[in-house]
Amino acid sequence: MMDKSLGARLFEERMNQRENERLASKEKKNVVESNETMVERVRYFSEILSLKRGEIEHSLNAAVHLNKEDLPEHFNKVSDELQQVNRYLSDSSLYLPLYNIRKAQEQVQDLQQRSEILEEQLLPKKKFGFKQRKMKKLLKDDIIPCKIEDLVDSVPKKLFSMQLYNDNSCGFADKEDEELIMKDKDLEGKDVVLTNLRRCRVRLYGTPSTLHMTSLTSCEILVGPVSTSVFLDKCTDCTFVFACQQVRIHNNRRCNFYVHVTSRSIIEDSKEVRFAPYNWHYPELEEHFVKAGLDRDENHWHAVDDFNWLALDVPSPNWSVIEEPDRVVDWR
Template sequence: MYSAAEVSEETGFAGESAAAKIQERLQRRNQARIEDAERRKEAKASQSVAEEKGEYFFSTFNKERASIEELLSSCSGADRAVVTQKLDEAAARTQQLQKFLNDSLLFLTQYNQRQAQAALLKLQTSLAETREEGLPKKKFAFRARTKAKDKVSAPVSDTPAPGGGTPADAGGTEVDGAAAQCGFSNMDNMHLTKTAEEIERQDVLLTHLTNCKVRLMGSPSTVHMKHIDSCEILCGPVSSSVFIDQCRNSTLALPCQQLRTHNTTDTQVYLHVTSRAIIEDCRGVSFAPFSWSYPTLEEDFTVSGLDRDQNNWSQVDDFNWLTTETPSPNWTVIPEEDRKTTWDP
């Protein structure tokens, strides 16, 4: 049996132990509140910094965009030499604006990224339209070929076509004006090539091609592909954007600043892109790093101004898939073992 003194001492120890535990819990709670307050403070400060960066970005971006638009507007009515100079300046500044956007993606929200990309796309379209209006190229009407003109006017390669002759000989009429300018249109089962000298930083148009193999060497300003079916299209470094619409069952290889793809299905894209690729209304699109090579590729990268070391080929924004919790089902990465590495014999 315990004496009264021993019981009193034991009870005192128990009380002190309970008080110590309560004090320890209070201290932990207080420390947790302090840490939570610090986290909130840091998050608020970080958000404030991001907002300040975002405000600076849009202020600078919109000011420069408006200035380029004003430069394009001043091309109206000017003589060809002045228009050429202004368009070259506008193209260079638009390219720098794209780089400014690329460098700012880390702190811009997806919504703000899309706003900026849409504004830049509109500016690039305006640039192309102003170039077409201010520096019109010679149009070609459909007409019967003569053998003497076939060797000069055919905008295709010298790859033999079935039955002999060049691919151009397989048809009976000239291609349309767009193809005669820079690009190819309305062709089936052709091997088609443009050299760096033919491209010369021009806007390239590929449209209504089926079962064709296309090689675009050099550095185009922009590339537009529309109504492409079962084709293999390989392209040198594009200084600004590539726009793809209505493409199916094809293989594409291209470096560019920006890729925007619409209404495309079952297509492989071997990509070098310095911003983020965009797809919309697409399914069955797969991506891998750009792997085509040709003798003057490195020189063309230099001409294009693309950063050889910055490739965001696997960073794809699907405008039909807004959630970030699960990946978009509309695009995939091509497994390494399935990627194409040999393009030409």
Template sequence: MEGEDMKTETPKSGVLEMMARRDRERKLVNEKNQKARQNKSQEEGLQYFESVFDGKVCEIENRINAMIPSSDLGKLQEEFNSIARDLQDLQKYFTNSTFFLSDHKIKTCQIVINQLLTKSDETKSKLLPKKKFGFKNKSSKPSAKLESDIQDGQIKPDVKESTHKEFLWTESQKTNQLLKYTGDQVNNQDMTFKEMENCVIFINGHAGSLQMSKMKNCLVLCGAVSRSVFADNCENCTFAFACQQLRLHSSTFCNIYILVTSRAIIEDCKDINIAPNTYSYSEYESDLQKSGLDGSINNWENVGDFNWLSTDKPSPNWNRMKDDEKVCDWSQFINDFINAHNITSE
């Protein structure tokens, strides 16, 4: 009986084994086909992305290159605003596509966008007169040098107007000062600061862009920036702003409170602490809306570190700010900062 049972079980075992083997083979084939379809889909998606991205980059670059001096400053401003909107759309499209792009591709595309932003800002600074910032009444009387060059209300023929245009910073080389800028000074303007130390800077309104360089022990509280915030060589600073994009280079020991609609980028930075923006003022929501930023989108945790491309370990160069490190009372924080650095109004 035992022999007969073994004889009857052996064919059954063989059939089961064969079915199990076929099932494994079927699953392997399905997995292989599915992976092939995914690879094909990703490849097609990448090709489509590259086609759209490169086409848009070429279009924007051609528009920037075509910008020439014009007496119609309003039309020039309108064209630059249109280019800024296209750059913002390009950044959004790129940000939404990063989930299937390689780290190398992300870095390459971001560099291209940054170059376009810089080129647009540089071209704008050359073609549009920069808004002058002044809080003191200045005499309209001509200088002694200018008076000596005027005869009967006419400028002497040998007096030549310089055609060289240097980059004009909104403020530079200030120490221990409190600076305030209102909406009529800021709106759609490019705000730029260089070599500032122990300063508090209030920027209300909706700026076009914000650039900061060589800032030390400074507190910068800004409203909405419709395009990019670019900062380099900043040390021991606290920043608060809303923007479309943040680029931070070569900076250390900075606390950043941010609302950013695309992706923040850091490079050659250390000890950067980031938190959602909690600073505001009475017209903040209105300025945010006028800037074109979507206040419901905040990618403050989506930080790209160009010095750390590892995907399985977080960058050691920036941290999410701990709750006990965040500013709870901005009014008290500002007063303490002013007192600690002996800051006076300009």
């Protein structure tokens, strides 16, 4: 009996060791596959950006050979192409490393500057009116606390950051100690922007297209299903509850995330961020999940890629899971 018991224990220990080795190998394989996927995404993005840049450069080279009466329409098309590239860059920033984003920004800004200079040479009077008209279309008075006149002479530097604010934008800016609410009819298909809020409670009952949150401090943000992506930058001591396809978290500190996300979350330059599954409820929630096109059964809330942590065999110290006893369950 003693020998049999000892043999059984040795067998059990051996099986447990093999199981632990299998799980470790699987985890390492998942991380390697994730890194390979990232390399492929960067390669694909670079190819598309190179193609778009080539098309714009060709258009700029062709401008010097056009009749003067054809130039206004030609530069309008160039401007539209630049805005398309900026939107592509904004969407891609959710899964690109910061280095690639900054490099792409520089390349696009170089094209913008070249376009501005060429238009100045070929249509000096047209340029000012055209640029001011374009900026009016991009700005929202209740979102961006600046004047059009202050930006007219610095479009190349400002254009990329301005792309988040457009005719489809809504949201809240520059608020303190307020409860802020938006309903379904005001949110559906909108690009929602929350910026420079302090100690605010925000409730968004609906299905935005995108959600951008910057410079939030000690806020509680609850959002219905977002159709596409969520982007956060420079948020501190906040709690976020949202559902989306993909999320990019940049430069955040001491924030909690209750998320339903159908792809892996991405964090960068962030510390002390914690994750738990999405658990907000309101009467129209199920209807809004369907409207947003999100799969209720697919939630990768615990799958997080940290761009600042490349070790394959050691978990990132920058994020953790909120243990069940510590999770908020009643959002009033």
